[in-house]
Amino acid sequence: MYESFYGLTGRPFQLSPDPSYFYGSREHKRAYAYLEYGLHQGEGFIVITGEVGAGKTLLVRNLLDHLNPDQVVAAHVVSTQLDADDLLRAVAASLGLPARGVDKGSLLAELERFLQRLASENRRALLVVDEAQNLTLRAVEELRMLSNFQMGSRALLQSFLIGQPELRRILQSPGMQQFRQRVIASYHLGPLDLAETQGYIQHRLTHAGWAGDPELEEDAYKAIFAFTEGVPRRINLLCNRLLLAGFLAEQHVLGTTDVEGVAKEIREELGGSGRPDDIAEIGERVREYHTDPKRTGEAPRGWNGSSEGSDPDGQSRDRIGAGASELSARVSRLEKAVTHLLELLRRRSG
Numbered sequence: 001m002y003e004s005f006y007g008l009t010g011r012p013f014q015l016s017p018d019p020s021y022f023y024g025s026r027e028h029k030r031a032y033a034y035l036e037y038g039l040h041q042g043e044g045f046i047v048i049t050g051e052v053g054a055g056k057t058l059l060v061r062n063l064l065d066h067l068n069p070d071q072v073v074a075a076h077v078v079s080t081q082l083d084a085d086d087l088l089r090a091v092a093a094s095l096g097l098p099a100r101g102v103d104k105g106s107l108l109a110e111l112e113r114f115l116q117r118l119a120s121e122n123r124r125a126l127l128v129v130d131e132a133q134n135l136t137l138r139a140v141e142e143l144r145m146l147s148n149f150q151m152g153s154r155a156l157l158q159s160f161l162i163g164q165p166e167l168r169r170i171l172q173s174p175g176m177q178q179f180r181q182r183v184i185a186s187y188h189l190g191p192l193d194l195a196e197t198q199g200y201i202q203h204r205l206t207h208a209g210w211a212g213d214p215e216l217e218e219d220a221y222k223a224i225f226a227f228t229e230g231v232p233r234r235i236n237l238l239c240n241r242l243l244l245a246g247f248l249a250e251q252h253v254l255g256t257t258d259v260e261g262v263a264k265e266i267r268e269e270l271g272g273s274g275r276p277d278d279i280a281e282i283g284e285r286v287r288e289y290h291t292d293p294k295r296t297g298e299a300p301r302g303w304n305g306s307s308e309g310s311d312p313d314g315q316s317r318d319r320i321g322a323g324a325s326e327l328s329a330r331v332s333r334l335e336k337a338v339t340h341l342l343e344l345l346r347r348r349s350g
């Protein structure tokens with residue numbers, strides 16, 4: 001919506017991870033180096049953790065984009081509470097093997113044959129499990145079993161486990177010693193610092209055709225950093241809103257007051273800390289929590305970061321109410337934007 005107003009050619013702060021926007025911050029470069037090291041080793045597990053929105057999925061996409069398919073065949077699985085058998089099926093399916101209606105023994109035999117064939121062609125298999133904090137202990141154990149497949153002394157499969165910080169806790173639990181022995185490296189992907197937050201924003205803008213409009217004042221970057229704590233996803237959400245607000249007010253210079261205005265608006269919509277990542281997520285999570293009976297053990301995180309496990313019903317209904325009022329606020333902002341757009345068009349053609 002604001003793209004043409006600012007002369008941009010792309011969407012600088014879209015949420016879906018697009019590798020062409022990749023910004024090599026110190027943390028992202030380091031995490032990437034771990035993955036490359038892992039690839040080089042050709043066996044065992046590499047574990048990468050990071051907060052929601054830290055850039056894990058983009059990092060992996062970036063790596064997969066750079067793999068030579070003549071050398072490495074990648075299976076990319078996103079775990080949504082997968083148990084051992086589901087995981088095996090998901091792995092087989094993502095390698096293009098038939099997985100439905102096949103019993104576990106045949107599935108394993110099929111997988112092993114496939115991996116051996118790859119090895120005999122001098123190719124390797126890489127399994128990437130994203131959102132791995134959702135794996136059950138049995139599923140992790142199943143992964144360990146898969147890592148036992150060998151041809152001679154050579155491992156047939158190596159795996160990257162990518163997940164939220166809970167993943168570490170799962171892997172540190174007492175039953176996981178054997179698994180831990182197979183982990184060749186692990187890394188926690190941290191947030192950006194202030195300078196990188198500025199670099200990140202400018203990098204994404206430039207990739208979307210930015211030629212300095214809008215101009216963000218020095219202090220605006222500080223305010224963005226303070227509000228988002230350098231988490232890329234939060235930065236995207238906040239900047240998206242900031243540019244929309246700038247467009248609606250026909251502003252070409254944006255400062256601290258503008259950032260704080262947007263941040264305040266976000267806070268008022270939801271109350272609490274109103275961190276940008278929570279805004280997109282909370283409605284979704286609460287709905288999932290209440291419709292999925294398996295999730296009763298784990299309460300969703302509220303916008304103020306607290307767990308609502310002690311009174312899920314009462315509080316969550318309030319959250320759904322908050323989701324609805326957020327939606328209506330969004331609709332009215334959108335209405336305002338459309339009216340504004342029509343007005344601009346009318347003025348230009350008249």
Ligand SMILES: Nc1ncnc2c1ncn2[C@@H]1O[C@H](COP(=O)(O)OP(=O)(O)O)[C@@H](O)[C@H]1O
Nearest residue numbers: 015017022023052053054055056057058232233
């Ligand atoms: N290094 C980076 N360069 C450019 N964009 C990034 C970077 N890290 C994260 N992002 C962006 O931030 C958002 C969240 O990243 P994502 O990979 O989905 O996070 P995670 O998987 O850790 O939750 C996405 O829009 C992604 O494109």
Ligand SMILES: [Mg+2]
Nearest residue numbers: 056057058130
């Ligand atoms: Mg992700």
